[in-house]
Amino acid sequence: xxxxxxxxxxxxxxxxxxxxxxxxxxxxxxxxxxxxxxxxxxxxxxxxxxxxxxxxxxxxxxxxxxxxxxxxxxxxxxxxxxxxxxxxxxxxxxxxxxxxxxxxxxxxxxxxxxxxxxxxxx
Amino acid sequence: xxxxxxxxxxxxxxxxxxxxxxxxxxxxxxxxxxxxxxxxxxxxxxxxxxxxxxxxxxxxxxxxxxxxxxxxxxxxxxxxxxxxxxxxxxxxxxxxxxxxxxxxxxxxxxxxxxxxxxxxxx
Amino acid sequence: xxxxxxxxxxxxxxxxxxxxxxxxxxxxxxxxxxxxxxxxxxxxxxxxxxxxxxxxxxxxxxxxxxxxxxxxxxxxxxxxxxxxxxxxxxxxxxxxxxxxxxxxxxxxxxxxxxxxxxxxxx
Amino acid sequence: xxxxxxxxxxxxxxxxxxxxxxxxxxxxxxxxxxxxxxxxxxxxxxxxxxxxxxxxxxxxxxxxxxxxxxxxxxxxxxxxxxxxxxxxxxxxxxxxxxxxxxxxxxxxxxxxxxxxxxxxxx
Numbered sequence: 001x002x003x004x005x006x007x008x009x010x011x012x013x014x015x016x017x018x019x020x021x022x023x024x025x026x027x028x029x030x031x032x033x034x035x036x037x038x039x040x041x042x043x044x045x046x047x048x049x050x051x052x053x054x055x056x057x058x059x060x061x062x063x064x065x066x067x068x069x070x071x072x073x074x075x076x077x078x079x080x081x082x083x084x085x086x087x088x089x090x091x092x093x094x095x096x097x098x099x100x101x102x103x104x105x106x107x108x109x110x111x112x113x114x115x116x117x118x119x120x121x122x
Numbered sequence: 123x124x125x126x127x128x129x130x131x132x133x134x135x136x137x138x139x140x141x142x143x144x145x146x147x148x149x150x151x152x153x154x155x156x157x158x159x160x161x162x163x164x165x166x167x168x169x170x171x172x173x174x175x176x177x178x179x180x181x182x183x184x185x186x187x188x189x190x191x192x193x194x195x196x197x198x199x200x201x202x203x204x205x206x207x208x209x210x211x212x213x214x215x216x217x218x219x220x221x222x223x224x225x226x227x228x229x230x231x232x233x234x235x236x237x238x239x240x241x242x243x244x
Numbered sequence: 245x246x247x248x249x250x251x252x253x254x255x256x257x258x259x260x261x262x263x264x265x266x267x268x269x270x271x272x273x274x275x276x277x278x279x280x281x282x283x284x285x286x287x288x289x290x291x292x293x294x295x296x297x298x299x300x301x302x303x304x305x306x307x308x309x310x311x312x313x314x315x316x317x318x319x320x321x322x323x324x325x326x327x328x329x330x331x332x333x334x335x336x337x338x339x340x341x342x343x344x345x346x347x348x349x350x351x352x353x354x355x356x357x358x359x360x361x362x363x364x365x366x
Numbered sequence: 367x368x369x370x371x372x373x374x375x376x377x378x379x380x381x382x383x384x385x386x387x388x389x390x391x392x393x394x395x396x397x398x399x400x401x402x403x404x405x406x407x408x409x410x411x412x413x414x415x416x417x418x419x420x421x422x423x424x425x426x427x428x429x430x431x432x433x434x435x436x437x438x439x440x441x442x443x444x445x446x447x448x449x450x451x452x453x454x455x456x457x458x459x460x461x462x463x464x465x466x467x468x469x470x471x472x473x474x475x476x477x478x479x480x481x482x483x484x485x486x487x488x
Contacts (some may be wrong), residue, residue: 055319056189059310064182065428066303066324067436071178075299079323080310114236132458177441181432185307188425188446192311195423214448232369300433307425315422358480 007033008107012074014093023097030102035109044091044096046105047088050112056083064111072107074100129155130229134222136215143218152224157231166218168227169210172234177204186233194229196222218230251277252351256344259338262343265340274346279353288340291310291332295354297328308355316351322336373399374473378440378466382467387462396468401475410462412471413432414453416478423447438473440466 009028020041022030038048052058062080065087069075079086080103089105091098129152142217143165144152158169172182184202187209191197201208211227213220251274264289266274275284306324308329313319320341321332333349335342336356372488373396387409404414410455418424428446431453435441445452455471457464 019364055310055314055388056186056193059189059307060182060186062324063307064178067178067181067433070300070433070437071439077325077327078212078322079304079321092323099279115347170417177432178436181429184446185425187427188421189311189314192422192479193314193317195315199445200441201445202428203461283486300437303433304426304430305430308422310423311425 005062006106007103008110010103012072015091016100018094019092019094019098022098026099027097027102032119034102034105035112037107040097045087045088045090046097046101048108049067050087051086052083052085055080058083058085060068061084061085061112065108067109068111069104072104076104096117127226128233132225134194137213137214137220137222141216141220143213143240144220146148148221149219149224152221156224156227157234158180159180159219160227162219165218166222167210167212168219168223169208170227170230172207174205177202180205183207183234187230190228190229194226196226211235248334250349251352254347256347257314259335259344261337262289263338265335266337266342268343270343271341271346274343277347278307278349279356282349284341285354289332289334290341290345291330292300292352294327294329294331297325299324302329303328305329305356312351312355316348318348322346373469374476376469378438379456379467381464381466383459385464387457387460387461388464391476392465393463393468396465400468400471402472403480406463411454411456412463412467413426413452414471414474416451418449418455419452421446424449424451427451427478429473434473434477435470438470442470 024043027040027043031038031046035048037050038046040046044076050058050061052061062078062085062102065076065078065085074089074091077088081090089101090096091100127176141217146165149162149165151159152162153168157170159172160168167204172180172183180202186205187200187207195240196213201210209230211223212218213222268287271284271287275282275290279292281294282290284290289350294302294305296305302324306322306329309320309322309329318333318335323330323332333345333350335344370484380413391411393406393409397404397412401414403414403416416424416427417478420425428451431442431444431451440455440457443454445454453474455467456462457466
């Protein structure tokens with residue numbers, strides 16, 4: 001495990017089908033690195049709602065999440081409504097939460113920081 | 123003309139085919155309401171480059187521009203590369219610049235202000 | 245009501261807050277114009293799942309839905325996962341289904357027809 | 367070189383800065399695997415215009431191209447206007463065309479085949 005680097009600089013790895021989900025202690029420890037907005041359903045699901053002023057900004061954020069998900073090849077469920085994007089993470093092959101979900105969550109926390117034309121979001 | 127409201131709160135109207143483009147004086151007066159980043163090619167084209175730290179943020183912005191364009195039903199040319207979105211505006215039916223182009227440009231100036239989850243971009 | 249034109253060529257109108265939802269008979273009659281894939285929860289919600297071979301094609305379709313929604317200014321809830329987009333429609337101001345939802349549903353049925361570079365989807 | 371697999375199943379690799387572009391013979395040989403719509407500017411640029419019936423379908427396709435580009439981490443220049451997406455490929459580090467450009471072009475040829483809800487585009 002690449003413990004030395006912050007979570008948001010790590011990348012998902014492939015877990016073979018049937019790998020067990022994280023234990024509660026591990027999930028708690030990783031959760032401590034995330035924004036307080038994340039809701040965790042034990043070791044099953046991790047989700048956060050991001051709010052916006054209109055549909056356009058919500059969908060623009062969803063597009064950035066989609067591009068990040070395709071880049072990391074770990075895809076959340078995205079629910080977009082007027083002014084809101086709910087991202088829900090889990091790992092299909094482990095039937096619950098893996099380290100991958102916390103890595104992507106940490107990257108999304110950075111993606112959600114205010115941005116506009118200008119320097120990169122790392 | 124709805125001169126009382128700021129340009130960014132106005133909406134494009136339909137110009138019949140063959141309507142002449144704005145005169146240079148009108149174009150100059152409207153141009154004064156825009157960000158200094160806009161380049162104007164006389165009364166023919168209006169364009170601005172918006173820069174970003176990576177492809178993902180550039181394309182996320184392009185998506186917000188596309189949604190705005192579809193809402194206002196006035197569509198620019200959009201060129202997206204790594205870290206950059208160039209928006210070029212003109213009005214097909216007038217074969218050059220109309221007031222519509224300055225209205226959409228003013229809306230894009232607001233769209234480009236730093237934003238993230240939080241209050242609306244008007 | 246513009247009964248003469250097919251539903252997919254009509255456009256949403258604004259309903260003032262507090263307008264009652266459609267009655268069950270009206271909802272049924274409008275529902276008859278839609279693809280069989282739509283699930284209707286009485287006069288409360290209308291939803292359809294569109295399936296795709298991967299996340300990329302699912303999100304590409306979601307983007308087209310988003311642009312249509314912004315154009316018609318009637319916004320569904322969109323849930324995107326790997327290979328699937330679920331669209332759920334209702335009208336906020338009527339607290340249930342209005343004619344607007346069936347109009348947008350009919351437009352989405354056409355949007356979902358196979359397409360590629362080539363002629364327009366009306 | 368993974369010559370055994372069709373081009374569209376291969377993936378871009380990283381070329382160090384200063385790697386020379388392909389020779390004309392190599393470029394020609396790879397070009398033979400692509401759709402006739404591609405225009406090649408010697409060993410400098412490769413571009414293809416994809417046409418659509420409206421802005422919405424054009425931008426929906428651009429989004430699928432963007433997701434593919436982010437997945438393969440080889441990013442074209444994308445120019446979207448009403449009814450058209452022009453994709454231009456080259457490799458920054460070789461200052462011209464590399465095998466990567468032909469791989470992504472071959473993937474885009476497949477992406478452009480008519481599609482809708484249903485089986486995956488490989």
